[in-house]
Amino acid sequence: MLEFAVLGLLADAPMHGYELRKRLGGLLGGLRAFSYGSLYPTLRRMQAAGWITETGSGVAPPTSGLRPKRARVVYQLTAQGKEHFADLLADASPPSWADDRFDVHLAFFARTSAEVRLRILQGRRRRVADRRDGMRASLGRARERLDRYTRELAEHGLESADREVRWLDELIAGEQADTSSEAARPAMGPQPQPHHP
Amino acid sequence: MLEFAVLGLLADAPMHGYELRKRLGGLLGGLRAFSYGSLYPTLRRMQAAGWITETGSGVAPPTSGLRPKRARVVYQLTAQGKEHFADLLADASPPSWADDRFDVHLAFFARTSAEVRLRILQGRRRRVADRRDGMRASLGRARERLDRYTRELAEHGLESADREVRWLDELIAGEQADTSSEAARPAMGPQPQPHHP
DNA sequence: GTCATGTTATATCGAAACGATACGTGAACA
DNA sequence: TGTTCACGTATCGTTTCGATATAACATGAC
Numbered sequence: 001m002l003e004f005a006v007l008g009l010l011a012d013a014p015m016h017g018y019e020l021r022k023r024l025g026g027l028l029g030g031l032r033a034f035s036y037g038s039l040y041p042t043l044r045r046m047q048a049a050g051w052i053t054e055t056g057s058g059v060a061p062p063t064s065g066l067r068p069k070r071a072r073v074v075y076q077l078t079a080q081g082k083e084h085f086a087d088l089l090a091d092a093s094p095p096s097w098a099d100d101r102f103d104v105h106l107a108f109f110a111r112t113s114a115e116v117r118l119r120i121l122q123g124r125r126r127r128v129a130d131r132r133d134g135m136r137a138s139l140g141r142a143r144e145r146l147d148r149y150t151r152e153l154a155e156h157g158l159e160s161a162d163r164e165v166r167w168l169d170e171l172i173a174g175e176q177a178d179t180s181s182e183a184a185r186p187a188m189g190p191q192p193q194p195h196h197p
Numbered sequence: 198m199l200e201f202a203v204l205g206l207l208a209d210a211p212m213h214g215y216e217l218r219k220r221l222g223g224l225l226g227g228l229r230a231f232s233y234g235s236l237y238p239t240l241r242r243m244q245a246a247g248w249i250t251e252t253g254s255g256v257a258p259p260t261s262g263l264r265p266k267r268a269r270v271v272y273q274l275t276a277q278g279k280e281h282f283a284d285l286l287a288d289a290s291p292p293s294w295a296d297d298r299f300d301v302h303l304a305f306f307a308r309t310s311a312e313v314r315l316r317i318l319q320g321r322r323r324r325v326a327d328r329r330d331g332m333r334a335s336l337g338r339a340r341e342r343l344d345r346y347t348r349e350l351a352e353h354g355l356e357s358a359d360r361e362v363r364w365l366d367e368l369i370a371g372e373q374a375d376t377s378s379e380a381a382r383p384a385m386g387p388q389p390q391p392h393h394p
Numbered sequence: 395g396t397c398a399t400g401t402t403a404t405a406t407c408g409a410a411a412c413g414a415t416a417c418g419t420g421a422a423c424a
Numbered sequence: 425t426g427t428t429c430a431c432g433t434a435t436c437g438t439t440t441c442g443a444t445a446t447a448a449c450a451t452g453a454c
Contacts, residue, residue, distance in 0.1 A: 002411075018432045026339075029351030030332040030358075038411045040434060045410090072432070095442095109346035135227040142223075148371075149306035154226030156364050160357065161227075167353050174345075199440080215403050235440045237405060242439095269403070292413095 001100050002034055002042045007051065007077065007085040008108045014055060014076035017043060027107050032100070043075060051081035092119035097127045118175045125168040132161035198297050199231055199239045204248065204274065204282040205305045211252060211273035214240060224304050229297070240272060248278035289316035294324045315372045322365040329358035 002024075009015060009023055017039060024034045046052045052075045077085070089105075089112050096105055102124050109117055135158045143151065199221075206212060206220055214236060221231045243249045249272045274282070286302075286309050293302055299321050306314055332355045340348065 016432075017434090021432095026335055029336060029354040030328055031354050033412095035412055035414090036434075037413065037436085041410080103350060106346050106350050110344040131227055138223055139226060147307040149303055149368075152364075152368060153300060153303050156361075157226040157228050160360070163357075163360075164353075167349075171346075171349060213403075214405090218403095230441095232441055232443090233405075234407085234442065239439085 001104050002038050003046060004085075004088050004101070004104050005034070005107070006039075006042060006046065007081060007088065008104075008111075010052060010075060010077045011082065011085055011111075014074050016072045016074045020075075028103050031103065046081070047075075049080075049084075050078055051084050052076065053078055089113075090116055092116045092123065094123065096120055097123040114175065118172070121168055121172045121175060125165060125172065128161055128168065129165050132158065132165060135161060198301050199235055200243060201282075201285050201298070201301050202231070202304075203236075203239060203243065204278060204285065205301075205308075207249060207272060207274045208279065208282055208308075211271050213269045213271045217272075225300050228300065243278070244272075246277075246281075247275055248281050249273065250275055286310075287313055289313045289320065291320060293317055294320040311372065315369065318365055318369045318372060322362060322369065325358055325361050325365065329355065329362060332358060 005024055005027060006020060009020055009027075015023075017036075020043075021034065021036065021039055024032075024039075043052065047054070055074045055076055089108060095101060097120065102120070105112070105120060112120075135154065139151075139154045139158060142154075146154065202221055202224060203217060206217055206224075212220075214233075217240075218231065218233065218236055221229075221236075240249065244251070252271045252273050286305060292298060294317065299317070302309070302317060309317075332351065336348075336351045336355060339351075343351065
C-alpha cells in the first residue's frame with residue numbers, strides 16, 4: 001500500500017523521501033503514519049522494479065555554498081511507474097476493498113474512473129456491512145456475559161462499522177447521482193444488494 | 198500485541214491454536230483478525246520465552262477410536278507467563294496508548310487495577326485528542342483545495358477521532374464516578390487536562 | 395455409495411510494515 | 425555558547441500479514 005501511495009504522490013511531482021513521508025501523513029487526514037522503516041525499503045524496492053528513478057537534480061538543499069556530504073535524493077516516476085499506477089487505479093478487485101488499501105485508493109479517487117469508483121465503493125460497503133453484521137450477531141449472543149469494558153469496546157466497534165457503512169452509502173449515492181445526471185436517466189432508489197456471490 | 202492477547206486468553210483456560218484464533222476474532226468485537234501467519238510463530242516465541250507450554254492432554258479430538266496423525270497441541274500458561282501477563286496488565290506507560298495495544302488491554306480491563314485503568318484511559322484520550330486536533334488544523338488549512346473524496350476521507354477520519362474522544366470521556370467519567378463513590382469524595386467535574394508535558 | 399463441500403486443525407513462506415534509533419547539517423534562540 | 429528543533433537519509437531486529445499446503449472427518453446431494 002505504501003507503494004500505491006508513493007506512486008500517487010510522485011505522480012504529482014518529484015520528491016525526496018522526507019517530503020514523501022510528511023505528505024503521507026496528510027494523505028488520510030492523519031490516519032496511518034508510515035514510518036521511515038517502511039518508506040526507504042519501499043523506495044528501493046520500487047526503484048529495483050523500475051517504477052521510480054533517482055534524479056540528482058532537485059533544488060539544492062539550502063546550503064550556502066558547501067554541498068553536504070549526503071545530498072537529497074529526489075525520486076520521480078518512470079514510464080513503467082506511471083503505467084503501474086494506472087493499473088492500480090483501475091483495479092477494483094476484492095483486495096482493493098481491504099482496510100488498508102481502500103483509503104489509499106480513495107485518496108486518489110479523483111484520478112479514478114467513475115466506473116471503478118463505484119465498484120470499489122460497493123465492494124467496500126459489502127465488506128464492512130458483513131463485518132458489522134457479524135459483530136452485531138456475536139454481540140447479541142454474548143452481551144449478557146460480557147464485562148463492562150469488553151461490552152463498551154464491542155459496542156463502540158459496532159457503531160464505528162455502522163457509521164462507515166452509512167458514510168459509504170452517501171458516497172455511493174453521490175456517485176449514482178452523478179452517473180444518472182450524466183446519462184439523463186431517471187433517478188432510482190438504492191439497488192438491493194445481492195449478498196455473497 | 199498478539200502476545201498480550203494470547204496470554205489473556207490462556208489465562209482463562211488452556212487452548213489450542215485454532216481455538217485461540219477464533220477467540221481472537223471476537224476479542225475486539227471483530228476488529229483486528231490476527232492470521233495464522235502471526236499466531237503460530239508467536240506461540241513458538243512465547244514457548245521459547247517460557248511463558249507457555251504444550252500439554253499433550255486436552256480433550257482428544259473427536260476421532261472415533263483412531264488417534265489422528267497430528268494431535269492437537271494444547272497450550273497453557275506457565276508461572277512466568279502469568280507473571281508476565283500481570284506485568285502487562287499493570288503497564289500504563291505511553292506505548293500502552295498505541296492504537297493496536299490499547300484495545301487489547303481494554304479487553305482485559307476487568308483484570309486491571311482501577312488506577313492503571315484510569316491512567317491508560319487518560320493517556321489514550323490525550324493521544325487521540327492530539328491526533329484529532331492535528332487533523333482539524335490541517336483540514337481547516339487545506340479544505341478549499343481538496344477534491345471531494347480526499348475531503349470526505351479527512352472529514353470522516355476527523356469525526357471518528359472525535360467520536361473516540363467522546364467515548365473515552367464517558368469511560369473516564371465512569372471510572373471517576375466509581376472511584377469517588379468508593380472514597381466517598383464529593384463529585385467533581387472533568388479536570389482540565391494539562392497539555393504536553 | 396461416493397463425491398463435493400465445509401469445518402476443524404497445524405503449519406510455512408516471502409513480503410511488508412513497524413518502532414526505535416543513528417548520523418549529519420543547519421538555523422533559532424537563550 | 426550551547427541546546428534544541430527542523431531537515432534529511434538510513435538501518436536494525438521484530439512483528440504481522442496474506443496466501444497457501446496438508447490432512448482428518450462430517451454432512452448432505454446425487
